[in-house]
Amino acid sequence: MTDIDIASLTKQTESVSSEFEKDFAATSNDLSHKAIEDVRIKYLGRKGLFTAISEQMRSVKKEDRPEAGKLLNSVKKNMESKLDQLRTLEKKAALTAQLDAKAYDVSLPVAQTAGSLHPVTLMRRTLLKEFRNLGFIVYDGPEMDLEDYNFSALNFKDDHPARDMQDTFFVKDLEKTVLRTHTSNIQIHAMRNERPPMRVVAPGRTYRCDSDLTHTPMFHQIEGFIIDQNISMADMKGVIDTFLKAVFGTDLETRLRPSYFPFVEPGGEVDLQCVACRGKGCRICSHTGWLEIGGLGMIHPNVFEAVDLDSERYTGFAFGFGIDRIAMLKYGLSDLRQLFEGDQAFLSQFPVN
Numbered sequence: 001m002t003d004i005d006i007a008s009l010t011k012q013t014e015s016v017s018s019e020f021e022k023d024f025a026a027t028s029n030d031l032s033h034k035a036i037e038d039v040r041i042k043y044l045g046r047k048g049l050f051t052a053i054s055e056q057m058r059s060v061k062k063e064d065r066p067e068a069g070k071l072l073n074s075v076k077k078n079m080e081s082k083l084d085q086l087r088t089l090e091k092k093a094a095l096t097a098q099l100d101a102k103a104y105d106v107s108l109p110v111a112q113t114a115g116s117l118h119p120v121t122l123m124r125r126t127l128l129k130e131f132r133n134l135g136f137i138v139y140d141g142p143e144m145d146l147e148d149y150n151f152s153a154l155n156f157k158d159d160h161p162a163r164d165m166q167d168t169f170f171v172k173d174l175e176k177t178v179l180r181t182h183t184s185n186i187q188i189h190a191m192r193n194e195r196p197p198m199r200v201v202a203p204g205r206t207y208r209c210d211s212d213l214t215h216t217p218m219f220h221q222i223e224g225f226i227i228d229q230n231i232s233m234a235d236m237k238g239v240i241d242t243f244l245k246a247v248f249g250t251d252l253e254t255r256l257r258p259s260y261f262p263f264v265e266p267g268g269e270v271d272l273q274c275v276a277c278r279g280k281g282c283r284i285c286s287h288t289g290w291l292e293i294g295g296l297g298m299i300h301p302n303v304f305e306a307v308d309l310d311s312e313r314y315t316g317f318a319f320g321f322g323i324d325r326i327a328m329l330k331y332g333l334s335d336l337r338q339l340f341e342g343d344q345a346f347l348s349q350f351p352v353n
């Protein structure tokens with residue numbers, strides 16, 4: 001094979017580069033994923049024009065090789081960076097087209113758009129109405145709280161995995177402070193402020209490092225508990241059955257199964273039949289036919305001790321349900337994250353009140 005000198009290699013790359021620049025300009029004016037891919041394949045593909053030149057490297061005269069290497073590298077870098085530019089332009093154009101297709105007329109008079117309530121607001125109101133009917137008072141409390149309220153007083157040991165950075169948002173520069181991972185912190189606030197008999201519900205925002213079809217990093221829970229003398233699991237089952245029937249009627253099956261939470265003993269979880277597949281098993285319910293909506297149980301004596309209540313004298317039960325999950329099931333949503341995308345077309349399907 002005859003040796004190739006640097007002059008001949010330079011000539012070839014100039015010719016291919018100039019053709020590439022023409023294709024680059026033409027594709028910039030007519031962007032599509034396919035057009036960009038075609039340019040890439042034409043030059044950098046297995047049988048591409050640039051690839052063919054770089055394959056001649058083996059035949060370049062030994063003394064010309066360092067210079068030839070430099071030349072080919074810089075041509076290739078230029079091509080790759082221009083292809084990246086085209087990809088960015090294509091993404092921008094797609095986004096603009098998407099926004100244009102959903103253009104809102106911001107000059108429309110307010111009276112013509114009735115507005116609607118967010119599904120989570122609708123569900124929170126439904127739940128609060130039912131619990132008020134059952135004699136509960138509504139309590140509020142901090143979303144950013146001390147670990148003591150969120151974990152320690154609730155009988156979470158220091159090495160409990162929920163305290164891990166992977167699950168919990170810790171507040172930077174504020175020692176022992178977290179975004180509450182559940183509304184159970186309200187149990188401690190309420191029990192330290194009031195004395196039994198108590199019948200409390202507390203809805204609110206909660207936070208965890210979580211995101212998939214049935215989890216969002218910010219979500220809503222409703223906590224509830226009753227403390228008095230002689231409160232039993234039968235009372236707990238009565239309250240839970242009543243509120244589930246009020247929300248879902250007899251439409252969906254529910255089940256109660258044992259589970260562990262450090263602040264209750266015994267503890268359990270409530271599952272609702274998956275609305276999407278009616279219990280057959282699908283992607284949304286991880287093929288189990290059920291979706292978990294919350295936890296519950298009899299309040300642990302260690303919790304009473306942490307708030308100076310006599311656990312010989314008082315008993316109680318507590319529960320914590322995901323409001324968004326209940327809304328998801330009630331309104332038949334296939335992805336919980338829809339609730340927080342702010343899509344007006346989705347939100348306007350819900351009633352005004």
Ligand code: FA5
Nearest residue numbers: 182210215216219292293294295296318319320322325
């Ligand atoms: C708790 O948070 C307990 N505090 C519940 C409890 C209260 C148990 C009182 C006993 C007594 P859990 O981690 O399972 O439990 O969450 C409760 C519910 O919140 C879940 O069933 C689910 O409906 C909802 N939930 C949890 N994480 C998310 C999330 N990332 N996105 C949306 N909903 C969630």
